[in-house]
Every structure is written in structure tokens, then in C-alpha cells.
Amino acid sequence: MFVDTVWEVFAGIFGAMLGSFLNVCVYRLPRNESVIRPRSRCPSCGTSIAWYDNVPLVSWLALRARCRHCRASISVRYPLVELAVALIWAGSVIVAGVTTEALAAAVFLTLLLGIALTDGRHYVIPDLFSLGGLALGLVFAFLPSDRSWYLAPLGAALGYGLLWVVRAVGDAALRRGLIGGKELDTVLEEGEQPTTMGEGDLRMMAMVGAFLGPAGVLLTVFLGALVGSVVFLPLRLAGKHIAVPFGVFLAAGAAVALVFGPGLVAWYTSTVLAL
Numbered sequence: 050m051f052v053d054t055v056w057e058v059f060a061g062i063f064g065a066m067l068g069s070f071l072n073v074c075v076y077r078l079p080r081n082e083s084v085i086r087p088r089s090r091c092p093s094c095g096t097s098i099a100w101y102d103n104v105p106l107v108s109w110l111a112l113r114a115r116c117r118h119c120r121a122s123i124s125v126r127y128p129l130v131e132l133a134v135a136l137i138w139a140g141s142v143i144v145a146g147v148t149t150e151a152l153a154a155a156v157f158l159t160l161l162l163g164i165a166l167t168d169g170r171h172y173v174i175p176d177l178f179s180l181g182g183l184a185l186g187l188v189f190a191f192l193p194s195d196r197s198w199y200l201a202p203l204g205a206a207l208g209y210g211l212l213w214v215v216r217a218v219g220d221a222a223l224r225r226g227l228i229g230g231k232e233l234d235t236v237l238e239e240g241e242q243p244t245t246m247g248e249g250d251l252r253m254m255a256m257v258g259a260f261l262g263p264a265g266v267l268l269t270v271f272l273g274a275l276v277g278s279v280v281f282l283p284l285r286l287a288g289k290h291i292a293v294p295f296g297v298f299l300a301a302g303a304a305v306a307l308v309f310g311p312g313l314v315a316w317y318t319s320t321v322l323a324l
């Protein structure tokens with residue numbers, strides 16, 4: 050009992066530190082900067098942040114959300130991300146114990162949060178999260194668990210392939226003018242062809258497939274499309290043109306698929322299909 054609590058607290062503290070690093074990744078990766086060097090600086094005055102001003106959650110509170118040197122305010126987003134990752138890691142251990150499953154779930158949810166943050170703010174899904182996560186997901190599949198190892202590579206292939214097909218169909222419709230592409234111009238760099246979906250979304254779904262398997266991929270895409278439609282359809286109907294950060298909705302769908310996936314599928318087959 051006591052040992053369990055120690056592990057849960059340890060997981061929470063580790064999660065907060067990982068959340069701090071996730072903040073660095075979310076800030077720097079879309080800017081093509083190294084996540085290792087240099088050490089963290091204040092974005093306003095450029096002063097290096099001392100270790101005691103960089104303690105997850107605690108420093109933001111102690112500094113009252115201001116830089117020690119220039120008094121520029123520090124966004125509440127930073128401690129919130131640290132708190133979220135702390136809860137992800139502590140929660141995974143509370144639910145699944147000190148197991149490989151808990152570790153895989155915590156890593157997966159942390160990656161999804163990173164993807165949602167970078168895609169939501171910059172329309173970018175860094176390869177470190179997608180391809181790095183794909184590699185981790187495949188490694189986890191070969192660790193001892195009650196899941197068959199081949200579901201990971203199969204899921205990764207399905208995740209990438211399914212979105213490849215969706216994008217091919219979407220781009221064909223875009224070229225024929227069947228769907229609007231105007232809002233996509235905002236995120237295009239010079240020389241880029243308009244497309245309905247970035248390569249990052251495809252790579253991300255390969256990662257999701259490695260963690261959740263083929264059934265999880267289908268559930269994630271279904272849930273992602275559902276949530277995306279609910280959020281963006283009213284905006285479209287109101288005539289607002291906003292580029293869709295599809296990765297945000299896929300990340301939300303994947304998180305739900307991880308936590309409720311088996312239960313959702315069982316509910317669907319027993320209730321809707323009445324099997």
C-alpha cells in the first residue's frame with residue numbers, strides 16, 4: 050500500500066519534469082531549434098533561467114508567473130502542461146500499477162499532448178513525436194504483455210495507409226474544386242501544393258497504430274473525425290475559414306480510444322449491432 054503510493058508520487062514528479070521538457074519541445078521543435086541546447090531562456094529578455102527558477106509547477110508559483118529579471122509574464126500554459134503530464138503519469142500508475150502497460154500508456158498520452166499542442170498552435174506535428182513515438186510503440190510491443198506483438202506493426206501500417214487513402218481522395222476533390230481549399234493557403238509555404246492533410250498526420254497515425262493496434266486506429270479516426278466535425282462544421286457554416294489542425298482531433302480521439310477503447314467497442318457491438 051505504502052509502496053504503491055511512493056510509486057504514484059514518483060510517477061507524478063517524473064511526469065512534471067517530463068512536462069517541463071515537453072514545454073521546451075513544443076516551443077522549439079516547430080521553430081527547428083535544438084531541444085537540448087541552449088538551456089531555457091526567458092523569451093522576453095533572453096536571460097538563462099537558473100535551475101531554481103525552472104522547477105516544474107513550483108517556480109511558476111514562486112515567481113508569481115513573472116520572469117525574475119524582466120518581470121515579463123510567463124504563460125499559465127507552462128505549469129498547466131507540467132500538471133497535465135504529472136497527472137498522466139501518476140494516473141497511469143494508479144490505474145495500471147507499475148507495469149509495462151502503465152509506462153506505454155503514459156508515454157503515449159504524453160506524445161499525444163505534445164502533438165495536440167504543436168499542431169493546435171503551429172499546424173506542425175514534429176517527427177520527434179510521430180516517428181520517435183512510432184519507434185517507442187514498436188519497442189513496447191516486443192516487451193512482455195498479454196497483447197500480440199504483430200498488432201503494433203499492423204496498426205502502424207493501417208494508420209499510415211488509411212490516412213494516405215483519405216488524403217488522396219481529399220486532394221482529388223480539392224483539385225476538382227469539390228471542396229474549398231482557400232483556408233489551406235494560410236499554412237502553405239512557397240512552392241507547396243495545397244493538400245487536405247500534412248505528412249505529419251500520416252506519421253502520427255502510424256505512431257497511434259503502433260500503440261493501439263488496427264482496431265484502435267479505426268476507433269481513433271472515427272472519433273477524431275466526429276469531434277473535428279462537431280467543432281468545425283458550425284465555423285464552416287458560419288462562413289469562417291480556419292485551417293483544421295486535424296492532429297488535435299486525432300490526438301483527442303486516440304486518447305479516448307486508449308482509455309475507453311475496449312469498453313466502447315463492446316458497447317457498440319452489444320447495443321448498436323445487437324450481437
Ligand SMILES: [Zn+2]
Nearest residue numbers: 091094116119
Ligand atoms: Zn525575462
